[in-house]
Amino acid sequence: MRLPGEVTAYAMAATPFHENGAVDLDSYAQLLDRLCRANIGVYLGSGGAGEGHALTPAELRDLYRVGVATCKGRVPVAANPREPRTAGQMLELATAAAEAGVDIVQLYSLDAGHGMKPTPAELERYYTFLLDRLDYPIAISVHAGYPYYVPPAFVASICSRYPQVQNVNVIMPMAYYLELSEELSRIGRPARLYTSVLTMVEGLLAGSYGCQAAEPNLIPFTFRRLVDSILTGDVATASRLYPFVYDVARTVQRWAPSTARWLKMGMSVLNLPGGNGGLREPYVLPGQDDLDEMAGAFNRLQVADMEAESEAALASSPRSPAARST
Amino acid sequence: MFCGFGNRVALSGLAATQIYSLDIGHGNTPSDMELRSYLEEVLDALEGPCVPSIHQSVGYLYPIDLIVDVVKKYPNVVGINVSTGDVQYIARLADAIQGRVEIHCGGPAHALTTLALGGTGYLSSEGNLAPKLCVSLIDHYRSGDYAQAEVAYRKILSLWPVTYLYGSIRGTKAALGLLGLPGGLPRPPRLPVPARALPEIAAKLREVDLPELRDGLANLPEPAAA
Numbered sequence: 001m002r003l004p005g006e007v008t009a010y011a012m013a014a015t016p017f018h019e020n021g022a023v024d025l026d027s028y029a030q031l032l033d034r035l036c037r038a039n040i041g042v043y044l045g046s047g048g049a050g051e052g053h054a055l056t057p058a059e060l061r062d063l064y065r066v067g068v069a070t071c072k073g074r075v076p077v078a079a080n081p082r083e084p085r086t087a088g089q090m091l092e093l094a095t096a097a098a099e100a101g102v103d104i105v106q107l108y109s110l111d112a113g114h115g116m117k118p119t120p121a122e123l124e125r126y127y128t129f130l131l132d133r134l135d136y137p138i139a140i141s142v143h144a145g146y147p148y149y150v151p152p153a154f155v156a157s158i159c160s161r162y163p164q165v166q167n168v169n170v171i172m173p174m175a176y177y178l179e180l181s182e183e184l185s186r187i188g189r190p191a192r193l194y195t196s197v198l199t200m201v202e203g204l205l206a207g208s209y210g211c212q213a214a215e216p217n218l219i220p221f222t223f224r225r226l227v228d229s230i231l232t233g234d235v236a237t238a239s240r241l242y243p244f245v246y247d248v249a250r251t252v253q254r255w256a257p258s259t260a261r262w263l264k265m266g267m268s269v270l271n272l273p274g275g276n277g278g279l280r281e282p283y284v285l286p287g288q289d290d291l292d293e294m295a296g297a298f299n300r301l302q303v304a305d306m307e308a309e310s311e312a313a314l315a316s317s318p319r320s321p322a323a324r325s326t
Numbered sequence: 327m328f329c330g331f332g333n334r335v336a337l338s339g340l341a342a343t344q345i346y347s348l349d350i351g352h353g354n355t356p357s358d359m360e361l362r363s364y365l366e367e368v369l370d371a372l373e374g375p376c377v378p379s380i381h382q383s384v385g386y387l388y389p390i391d392l393i394v395d396v397v398k399k400y401p402n403v404v405g406i407n408v409s410t411g412d413v414q415y416i417a418r419l420a421d422a423i424q425g426r427v428e429i430h431c432g433g434p435a436h437a438l439t440t441l442a443l444g445g446t447g448y449l450s451s452e453g454n455l456a457p458k459l460c461v462s463l464i465d466h467y468r469s470g471d472y473a474q475a476e477v478a479y480r481k482i483l484s485l486w487p488v489t490y491l492y493g494s495i496r497g498t499k500a501a502l503g504l505l506g507l508p509g510g511l512p513r514p515p516r517l518p519v520p521a522r523a524l525p526e527i528a529a530k531l532r533e534v535d536l537p538e539l540r541d542g543l544a545n546l547p548e549p550a551a552a
Contacts, residue, residue, distance in 0.1 A: 047352035082352070143353070257354045261357070
């Protein structure tokens with residue numbers, strides 16, 4: 001396993017809105033600051049939790065600007081422009097993120113619409129088109145949610161040809177992670193691999209550099225404390241926090257997919273910054289009965305108490321997140 | 327944005343505007359409430375004839391009661407296009423619609439099934455290549471000549487190695503090019519089929535030997551000698 005200082009738990013940051021539907025950049029900065037204080041890295045404007053598909057390019061630029069201003073130097077700050085219909089669309093947003101100064105830009109897989117499955121030649125063209133033009137630290141995302149398979153050997157091949165690819169985010173079963181890891185070792189090309197929250201523990205045991213998750217938007221301190229307890233061998237704490245985090249995840253899954261829906265419900269229930277602005281269409285916030293149901297579940301899990309406890313515990317740890325405060 | 331475009335479609339004189347299912351991205355699925363909100367927002371704004379599309383590519387199928395509701399509520403909904411391999415869904419949809427509007431299935435594979443269930447017809451990218459053949463299936467069926475409808479059906483499906491094997495519109499465009507018909511190349515991110523596949527497509531076109539393609543077939547490059 002890695003050392004705690006090598007590992008980043010990334011939040012796919014929520015995008016708050018005012019009640020009139022405009023992006024609420026003040027609340028965004030507050031949400032991001034809370035993540036920084038918990039030592040959680042951030043992905044800005046994502047296609048899932050960040051409702052990136054409902055944002056204009058200008059709004060995404062605003063998110064990148066505020067994200068860099070709030071987080072840079074405190075935690076890793078990354079952008080993951082929404083899945084594009086064409087490589088040109090991704091290039092536009094990835095360039096905007098790079099110009100804003102994020103630490104790394106994630107390239108999602110191609111989603112050309114209508115269930116289109118790229119051929120190997122089209123996949124090759126997509127990545128080479130982008131990587132021939134983006135001279136910037138890059139993360140490649142491989143995601144189980146797409147209707148096609150990106151072979152680990154292909155990802156390793158891309159890594160071998162483009163030194164700017166630093167991270168691969170493996171939102172796939174662990175078998176894929178291990179195969180990719182093996183391919184990269186075979187060609188002698190190191191890259192930092194990250195997993196989803198679903199395979200976080202297995203990934204850490206397999207040497208991952210962390211994970212991507214939406215849950216830290218709601219429970220950042222507990223999430224980071226869980227990661228640290230695993231990495232430091234604090235089995236007692238990890239054994240207590242693991243079921244808690246996964247109980248929270250199981251609870252909110254009642255309103256998934258999509259992530260954005262339950263995330264905004266959770267922000268409302270926990271009274272977090274931007275929690276009153278709701279979702280942007282096409283999402284519709286579930287009604288009060290659903291919010292009450294989630295609030296009841298969170299009360300039973302004692303989410304607020306656990307977060308307060310974890311915040312205090314992290315503040316007193318040798319890697320105090322207080323040092324990361326603004 | 328879509329609504330504005332849809333109204334331009336209506337003004338252009340086209341028969342109808344198809345309203346694709348909502349694709350919210352990132353592999354996510356709208357809730358039933360979000361689907362209703364989407365369809366009603368679009369249908370409230372569009373003035374001309376509309377055809378909601380139910381398409382498996384977005385990862386979900388509309389609840390049938392929602393489709394029934396919009397058919398009842400919006401007189402400008404003139405049809406439903408349903409693209410799914412789930413024949414039971416098509417059957418339940420046809421039962422629920424009760425002939426109020428047209429139903430077309432997506433692709434030729436379930437064309438005869440859909441017609442037998444009371445549907446109107448089918449959607450077909452094969453129509454780009456062999457329009458007369460595609461229409462003949464419907465004409466034969468409507469005239470009660472089921473034997474000839476079956477012949478047409480088999481011919482359409484025999485085009486599969488041309489139209490579907492390469493996915494999307496790639497194979498169809500390659501065939502159009504080989505036959506000297508307009509169509510051009512796919513636009514990225516789609517790429518043309520590899521050059522090595524062209525002889526196979528040409529061979530298949532020769533084998534199917536459709537009368538409406540005979541002018542183009544005469545121009546196909548000769549197969550390489552064994």
